Amino acid sequence: MSVSIFDSFLTTPEMIAVFDDTEIVQGMFRFEEALARAQAAEGMIPDTAARAIASVCNAQLYDIPALVNASRRAGSLAIPLVKELTKTVALFNPESANYVHWGSTSQDVIDSAMALATGKALALLDQRLQSLINQLLHLAGQHLATPVLARTLMQPAQVTSFGFKLLNWTAPLLRSRLQLRTVAARALRVQLGGAVGTLAVMGAQGPAVARRVAQNLGLGAAEHGAWHTQRDEWVRLGLEIAVLAGSLGKIATDLSLMAQGEIGELAEPSGNGRGGSSAMPHKRNPVSAMIALAAATRTPQHAAALLASMGQQHERGLGNWQAELAEWPALFLSTHGALCALDEAMAGLHVDSARMLENINGLRGLIFAEAVAAYLASAIGRPQAHAMMEELTQQVMASGQDLATLTIAAIRKDPDLRDKTDLAHLQTLFDPVTATAAAERLAHQQLHDLQEAAAALELRAENPIPSNTEVSQ
Structure with missing residues (x-):
């Protein structure tokens, strides 16, 4: 995937790699290989054909820029890919070339490849979420009794505990982590329906082939047939990513405000050129907050585009499915960039508890x-x-x-x-420590509850993919 220099600045190389052109194309080849092997196992095509197809399902063998260029004329990346795959198989085994992409359609290939890429993207998000949550819980434990100003409508309100504030940042992240696993289990499913979703070419063997393809790819089997224009679970997953980005934006907003020079209660790590200014050497810019705020600013538009694309026409969308595909990676690119940035910030966050107390006392009671x-x-x-x-x-x-x-x-x-x-x-x-007591009591209980919830997520260590891919014999 090619991203602009400014997109690269706001995301991570790891997430860019997940949606790289070569990775998506390889995912499409994985589908074609899995389809051929499943059809051979069900006796639909010869074993020799399945082996011949599988032997050349390697993205490195193909001119990917040429495929992308051809897709603009064909209207789908799958069309030139299947054409080139068929030609390549024919070079070694002309008879086997007749069985390439048998009974499938372009959307089957692309949606399944995107589900594979999305599973990898979710794994990256989950890993960073775990790290950020653990760091926030650790910081909260250190600052349960640290007095800090609570602010409402951007004005000083009362005294709260900084640990309590940190736990308010953490709770939505834990909910997002759990919700992403739950929604992913429903959304990350193989796409296989053929021309209009009926598996007509494969006949009675179609459902068994679909289950085998799902098992071979490590995806869930579609519970209610092809989801060509049933985009609800898929879009719901994208919206959960947008919600996570919003929660990260909330943390970044508070962090940036508390790091303002006039407030000075928090500061991001510095050194090695981090947060410097080209004109003002005294500045210590909150660059992690900046990246997370950029993500929170951008993701609502991508989420809205997903919702707008749901009204897909009949059995195959015209324009709206293609718009959804183009918007999808941006959600993950922005959100992973925000997660990594805040994770780095929390690892070296400077908490100035003396300044917090000074700001409280400065309000003269x-x-x-x-x-x-x-x-x-x-x-x-x-x-x-x-x-x-x-x-x-x-x-x-x-x-x-x-x-x-x-x-x-x-x-x-x-x-x-x-x-x-x-x-x-x-x-x-009028004692700030006394005033913190109520927040501290609540924070103690919340910390315990959130630690237990975080530990439970780790103990489950579950694969978010459903286990309903058994193959009928």
Whole structure:
């Protein structure tokens, strides 16, 4: 697969290789070999023909750029590929050439090859997901009690635990990992239906041949026949990739905001030219977040294109199936690039807990106003407590004093309130560590639950391909 220089920048060589032209063409040859062997096993074609076909199903024997060029005129890459395969078989065994691609159609070849490539792509994503999840869980365990500002509508809100925030990043990734395995088990199936999905040329032996082809390729057998225009499970898998990219974009958004110089709570690894500026030597750019944000920006359009392509006409789509094929690799290229970038960032993430505390203290106690109002409400009622804190916060903004000092002074001036208030307890409400306690308690339980869920996924270590490919004898 040829990608632009800017696409290459946002993905990985490993994922580019999965959808490389040679790999896709080899996947198509794997299908042709599996088809011939399955038909021979069912007595449809001679064993000699199956062996002759299999012996030349090697992409290295063919001029792939020429095949791609010819496909533009033919309307499908499978047409020139089958033509060249037939010619090559005929060079060694003219009689066997008659059995190439017997009873199949172009979409069978291409969809099956794409299913094979997608299985490899999912394995790459799963591996990186495991690494990123483990790193986030490890960081969360280290920072369960680390106070950090929670921000809502881009404004300081209250104090939370940084570990709690990390677990909020992690949970969607675990769900995506599980969901991708579940959806892949339904989507990664062999495509074999012949001209209009009926396996008419193969007759009664067609279903048995299809099961054998699936087994030979390590794909699931289609439960409800050919899925030529049944694109629901396939598109659903693509949409799950887009959801994963969105979750990575959420992490990247928070990371980039917390890494801003004015905030300075997090920083990506540096050194060896990483994150530098061509004009400003002082800069430490969050390049991992940048790559993940680019993926999150691009994937919705690819996902929308998949959805738009589902209205395929009758038994073979005209234009929409081809559009789907073109959009498909981009989802995986962007998402794997984002995963790898964030995985690298988390491996060397710098957490400045002192700066987190400094940012909390810099707000002069304003973020504790709700907790203080709730405490005072037991003494003077909720409306009066709310009004009192509203007035005091305005004084903080006007005077530059901190809310704790002003609140204690106001209580001491009011004999009735002073008698009903425990000033020592009130002081603890302005303590960031105390304020973190609620988030820390939740984070402890969530960490345990997410660790168990992650371990369960590893213990299962299942192949996401269904095991319903038994061959009838």
